[in-house]
Amino acid sequence: MSEQVNIVASDSETTGEDKSQLSFPDVAIGIDIGTSNCSVAVWTGHQVELLENTRNQNGMRSYVMFKDDTLSAGVTRGATREHGHEERDILSGSAIFNMKRLIGRMDTDEVVQASKGLPFLVQTLGIGVRPFIAALVNNVWRSTTPEEVLAIFLLELKAFVEMHLKHPVRNAVLTIPVAFSRFQQTRIERACAMVGLHVLRLMPEPTAVALLYAQQQQQLLHDNMGSGMEKIALIFNMGAGYCDAAVADTAGGVSQIRALSGRTVGGEDILQNVMRHLLPYFDSLYVDQTMDRIKSTGLLRMATQDAIHKLSSQQHVEINVDLGDGHKVSKILGRGEFETVNHAIFEKCERIIKQCLADAKLGPDDINDVILVGGCSRIPKIRSVVLGLCKKKDSYGGMDPLEAAVLGAALEGAIASGVTDPSGCLDLLTIQATPMNLGIRADGGNFVAIIPRNTAVPARRDMLLTTMHDNQTEVLIVVYEGEGNQAEENHLLGYFKITGIPAAGKGAVEINVCMDIDAANVLRVFAGVIKPQGQAVPPFVEVRMPTMDDGHGWCGQALAKMYGTTLDLAVLPKKLHP
Amino acid sequence: MSSVCARPVGMGYMAGGARSQQRRRAARVRVPAAAVAMAPTARAETMYELLGVEETAEPEVIKAAYRRAARRWHPDACPGGAERFMRAREAYEVLSDPERRRGYDIQLRCGAGGGAQAARRAGFADWEAQLAGLQWRAAAHGRHGETWGSRMRHATAQAQP
Numbered sequence: 126m127s128e129q130v131n132i133v134a135s136d137s138e139t140t141g142e143d144k145s146q147l148s149f150p151d152v153a154i155g156i157d158i159g160t161s162n163c164s165v166a167v168w169t170g171h172q173v174e175l176l177e178n179t180r181n182q183n184g185m186r187s188y189v190m191f192k193d194d195t196l197s198a199g200v201t202r203g204a205t206r207e208h209g210h211e212e213r214d215i216l217s218g219s220a221i222f223n224m225k226r227l228i229g230r231m232d233t234d235e236v237v238q239a240s241k242g243l244p245f246l247v248q249t250l251g252i253g254v255r256p257f258i259a260a261l262v263n264n265v266w267r268s269t270t271p272e273e274v275l276a277i278f279l280l281e282l283k284a285f286v287e288m289h290l291k292h293p294v295r296n297a298v299l300t301i302p303v304a305f306s307r308f309q310q311t312r313i314e315r316a317c318a319m320v321g322l323h324v325l326r327l328m329p330e331p332t333a334v335a336l337l338y339a340q341q342q343q344q345l346l347h348d349n350m351g352s353g354m355e356k357i358a359l360i361f362n363m364g365a366g367y368c369d370a371a372v373a374d375t376a377g378g379v380s381q382i383r384a385l386s387g388r389t390v391g392g393e394d395i396l397q398n399v400m401r402h403l404l405p406y407f408d409s410l411y412v413d414q415t416m417d418r419i420k421s422t423g424l425l426r427m428a429t430q431d432a433i434h435k436l437s438s439q440q441h442v443e444i445n446v447d448l449g450d451g452h453k454v455s456k457i458l459g460r461g462e463f464e465t466v467n468h469a470i471f472e473k474c475e476r477i478i479k480q481c482l483a484d485a486k487l488g489p490d491d492i493n494d495v496i497l498v499g500g501c502s503r504i505p506k507i508r509s510v511v512l513g514l515c516k517k518k519d520s521y522g523g524m525d526p527l528e529a530a531v532l533g534a535a536l537e538g539a540i541a542s543g544v545t546d547p548s549g550c551l552d553l554l555t556i557q558a559t560p561m562n563l564g565i566r567a568d569g570g571n572f573v574a575i576i577p578r579n580t581a582v583p584a585r586r587d588m589l590l591t592t593m594h595d596n597q598t599e600v601l602i603v604v605y606e607g608e609g610n611q612a613e614e615n616h617l618l619g620y621f622k623i624t625g626i627p628a629a630g631k632g633a634v635e636i637n638v639c640m641d642i643d644a645a646n647v648l649r650v651f652a653g654v655i656k657p658q659g660q661a662v663p664p665f666v667e668v669r670m671p672t673m674d675d676g677h678g679w680c681g682q683a684l685a686k687m688y689g690t691t692l693d694l695a696v697l698p699k700k701l702h703p
Numbered sequence: 704m705s706s707v708c709a710r711p712v713g714m715g716y717m718a719g720g721a722r723s724q725q726r727r728r729a730a731r732v733r734v735p736a737a738a739v740a741m742a743p744t745a746r747a748e749t750m751y752e753l754l755g756v757e758e759t760a761e762p763e764v765i766k767a768a769y770r771r772a773a774r775r776w777h778p779d780a781c782p783g784g785a786e787r788f789m790r791a792r793e794a795y796e797v798l799s800d801p802e803r804r805r806g807y808d809i810q811l812r813c814g815a816g817g818g819a820q821a822a823r824r825a826g827f828a829d830w831e832a833q834l835a836g837l838q839w840r841a842a843a844h845g846r847h848g849e850t851w852g853s854r855m856r857h858a859t860a861q862a863q864p
Contacts, residue, residue: 377770554774554777581792585789644785
């Protein structure tokens, strides 16, 4: 991956050279693109610095506004205050937001289906292809794609960072949700490539927080305040789009991720629940995405958002909003009612933490610190759920919940760029873990994990398989990631055939399938015949995953239709070697 | 890249020059696919030697040694150290689990220090090593939280000749 950097470097070397650039060439910036907010930070030589935009905001809204021929993103919010975008403009249908929820998903995905209530157009055909999204420009829906929207946003962000740092930026570390599939990760990488950003690492959000925690613990040790003992932290992160948890143990600047778990559930779901609660017949009010509907959805959305924020500090909130056409909402919403409405979401959060603790094989008493980050960590019920499960009175107080992830990403950016700091500030390391099982389809339609979840990265594991039929000369390797027992329940990553297998009875040949994840989290699958050996056996095949492009919803079914079980594999019982 | 590789990692290392040479070699190694399958057996070093600890080492010592190895060989700290890191990680996973460590110790005693190769030896020692292997596998199964379904699949797969 590092070779690519040099190629990119050669064509943009014309800008003036800065002293700071000479001493820290190509330090990767840290970017946290949230579903609703975005922030960026960079290592400045002795610390990480969070960058502020011209409006003195360091948390910027994640959206792109489409207007006539101009596009502008939430980084500058339309640059000046006179032309600045207000929340009402963002909800007018002309802006696309929530791209992190939409990117890399098929139109059959329930998250995409739930996004149909947003002010811009999300059209689905339900056939497993990329959804059609469009922004309203001069009363016409103008089409775009989630990757394109993200790229436009990143372009503005990159220009802003370069203006601030006064030198070109080429490398970045981005944070991603734990629940992101590898296919979604490639979409993020593609959007970055469109704007000339090379992705050095994609870091699950809680692991970025774990790195910041490791640095703080090291700092305490330097100041002779810490004990230097191993500390175990549970990190819970819940933003607008995703919720994730991690258990990390930290000692001597090494932060090791013991377990990761996450789901697509967040503030957006809470918001939609409350909106539906306030106006249950809303969906039947308007048949289609008309201007009336966009306007009243926008008004209701703003009022609801405001109410949810207020409920974090008060017990009751009064909502009074006129949606036009004689529809009105006036209601006093209590905290208890809010919690009942979102009961299912809090339960999901509970399951995420329970699974994370179980995977780490730890009980609540083993946890030293509970770190709560992300916008939704302000909700009292979320706090009490997390702290209750960990049997703690209070959470770790050393970090800003909205900045922790991006600061961690910037630290990782400096470390992965090879920067050293004389004061030992960067003598840190995160040992990542795989968030999902990685495996293949075998033994009929089963999913057989080759790299189980929470394996330390870099990792390499292999498995012996054999043919299902007599004289079978080809096998199909179909690679999946996920938690389901049936292959079809998981995310399809790619497939390839091994051909030219010597004819033999079923179960006689041995096929080795090896999965390798390198430090940059690139997954490669090697496969080939290892028994019988000899000249007649074809060479191994190495495939970088995922191989899928858009429209991958079709592939699983198409493969099943075309080949049935004729190219199937079976797992060989393991030979005795530890 | 080599300048990155040579960056200091703080703390004392296990040994001096010989190992840093090894490190340079590790940086160049690109394991071909066929060798991947054989990798675990082609090792002469025991897991204790790999981590630089005594065979009687306490769990905390093993953990600290693993951390040291991680800081040294993890590809973030040393590009090209991935091979070495994965071996240290494997050693740590075995030695930090009392069950698996006991199994490994039995193998070490009956095999001539060959680690994973012990299981291939003939005679009585082989039987013992197989037993150790079984114990190890039983422990390994528990560790990865297998489902009832996957256990049944294993059972049926083993029942078929």
